[in-house]
Amino acid sequence: MASVSPAWIGAEAWRAGSALKRAGLAGRRIEAPFPLWLVTVPDALDADLVACLDRAENARAHRFSTAFLSRRYLAAHGALRVLGEYYFGVPAARQRYVPNAFGKPCLHGIAGSVSGAQCSISYSRGAILVAWSADGDIGVDVETVRPIADAADLVTLHCTAAEQAALKAAGPLTDLGFLSVWVRKEACMKALGKGFACPPSSFDCGVGHGLGSGFGTCAVEIEGHHMDCGNYDLKGDLAVAWARLRLAG
Structure with missing residues (x-):
């Protein structure tokens, strides 16, 4: 496909x-x-x-x-x-x-x-x-963009050092900025099939949203498994992400 x-x-x-x-x-x-x-x-x-x-x-x-x-x-x-x-x-x-x-x-x-x-x-x-x-195994996640009162604390708790640095470099943390990372985390964990048994802070899925209207992706590695991940900002009120494990070979 x-x-x-x-x-x-x-x-x-x-x-x-x-x-x-x-x-x-x-x-x-x-x-x-x-x-x-x-x-x-x-x-x-x-x-x-x-x-x-x-x-x-x-x-x-x-x-x-x-x-x-x-x-x-x-x-x-x-x-x-x-x-x-x-x-x-x-x-x-x-x-x-x-x-x-x-x-x-x-x-x-x-x-x-x-x-x-x-x-x-x-x-x-x-x-x-x-x-x-x-x-191949897949995962998807959607979040309605809304005020996240403890977004900064959640970034510290669930994001890697590289992701935290990238978010800081992008300017003041926005609700969309946080949720765009969060849906990627969730989609990747679902694709792996282990849910929160794989801590969100244990892998780097990058920062950013709206990777283009096509199949724009980033590469993610979790526990030795390689996957592709993409996400979209739909009309400014929905953050959507997908992830798919790469087939062996």
């Missing part, structure tokens, strides 16, 4: 977007080296979409403190299943997600695990980010 043509991306985005629309969801494809979708939390959920979720997902949704958070969770996991069906052919209602030792889900279908299928999901306020890949 790393060398897809713009024409192919357009056709794929139209078909996958149509699948989301039939499920009552509005989404748009974000340019990345694998299918990456930004989906809006709907005002109401399609009954068929909710019906495709499993018992555990529905039970967890009902434990959220507000109706909006419950609806967002259901929409996010419904979007994951709809797109999983489109890209890998496993019917949405028959997908099973089996977590690894650190909680990262792996798609299983009717006949067991689906070879090569990797997914990642994130949400912030009214935005949902869903990604699928057949070309």
